[in-house]
Amino acid sequence: NAGVTQTPKFQVLKTGQSMTLQCAQDMNHNSMYWYRQDPGMGLRLIYYSASEGTTDKGEVPNGYNVSRLNKREFSLRLESAAPSQTSVYFCASSLAQGFNQPQHFGDGTRLSIL
Amino acid sequence: RKEVEQDPGPFNVPEGATVAFNCTYSNSASQSFFWYRQDCRKEPKLLMSVYSSGNEDGRFTAQLNRASQYISLLIRDSKLSDSATYLCVVTGYNTDKLIFGTGTRLQVFP
Numbered sequence: 280n281a282g283v284t285q286t287p288k289f290q291v292l293k294t295g296q297s298m299t300l301q302c303a304q305d306m307n308h309n310s311m312y313w314y315r316q317d318p319g320m321g322l323r324l325i326y327y328s329a330s331e332g333t334t335d336k337g338e339v340p341n342g343y344n345v346s347r348l349n350k351r352e353f354s355l356r357l358e359s360a361a362p363s364q365t366s367v368y369f370c371a372s373s374l375a376q377g378f379n380q381p382q383h384f385g386d387g388t389r390l391s392i393l
Numbered sequence: 394r395k396e397v398e399q400d401p402g403p404f405n406v407p408e409g410a411t412v413a414f415n416c417t418y419s420n421s422a423s424q425s426f427f428w429y430r431q432d433c434r435k436e437p438k439l440l441m442s443v444y445s446s447g448n449e450d451g452r453f454t455a456q457l458n459r460a461s462q463y464i465s466l467l468i469r470d471s472k473l474s475d476s477a478t479y480l481c482v483v484t485g486y487n488t489d490k491l492i493f494g495t496g497t498r499l500q501v502f503p
Contacts, residue, residue: 321397321480321495322437337490369436381427382491384436 281305285370285385292360292392300355300388302370310373311353312337312382313345315366322369328353360392396420399481399494406501410471414497416481417463425484426457428466430477431496437480440466471501 283304292298304311309330314322314337324337328347342364344356353372357364367389371382399416406412418426426443441448443455443464454467464483468475481494 319495322491322493324490327490380425381439381442384438386436 283370283372283383283385285368285388287388288386289389290391292357292390294360294362294392296360297356297358298360299357300368300370300390301352302354302385303352304370304372304383305351306372306374306383307350308372308383309350309375310380311347312371312373313343313353313355314369314371315339315364316369316387317366325355325368362392364390365392366390395494396492397481397483397494399497401495401497403498403500406471406499408471408473408501408503410501411467411469412471412499413465413467414479414481414499415463415465416494416497417461418481418483418492419462420483421459421462423483426455426464427482427491428453428455428464429480429482429493431480432477437493440479468499471499473501473503475499476501 286301312327313325316322323339326345328334331350334345346354367387369387370385373380373382396419428440429437430440431437441450443457447456452469456465478496478498480496483492
């Protein structure tokens with residue numbers, strides 16, 4: 280009954296370091312998403328994957344890359360971390376792309392860039 | 394103008410009170426509407442979808458007004474456990490990309 284699992288839950292990086300945030304879902308969902316949440320800004324879509332083998336940019340993709348490794352896993356990579364990327368990152372999944380498909384969220388990764 | 398706008402609150406209400414939140418959206422072609430709940434430092438969780446005819450789930454009632462482009466959430470008989478931030482979420486036309494409001498914070502006190 281895990282749903283969407285994100286690792287790590289917390290991370291502190293120095294400017295210029297790289298890291299990958301992992302996300303896995305066990306609900307057999309086709310679509311997966313990465314968001315960031317900043318105070319006063321709401322959740323903003325970074326990248327999404329409508330189905331295995333496809334990825335597309337969202338609202339704020341700069342500085343990030345993604346990989347849809349298989350149907351279950353969707354990772355987010357910061358190649359050269361910047362302080363502006365300090366945020367809470369949420370991964371989500373939905374059954375399919377389309378109307379009235381609610382998304383299920385992981386419990387987030389809190390990332391600080393010094 | 395933001396695509397989805399909400400009053401940030403906080404709404405401070407006593408237990409047992411009825412409270413209502415509104416949310417306006419700018420894209421008249423929006424097709425799907427949701428309310429999510431987010432507890433402090435937790436992930437958003439789906440509270441309910443919002444249908445054109447309005448819908449109810451226990452103490453919660455959601456309404457959609459397409460003409461005025463807003464959705465509402467009514468909570469009756471508020472509980473302490475209802476204290477959270479309520480996110481209004483809208484999808485655009487022909488897409489499943491969700492557009493999140495910044496949320497309305499509710500604090501229910503004894």
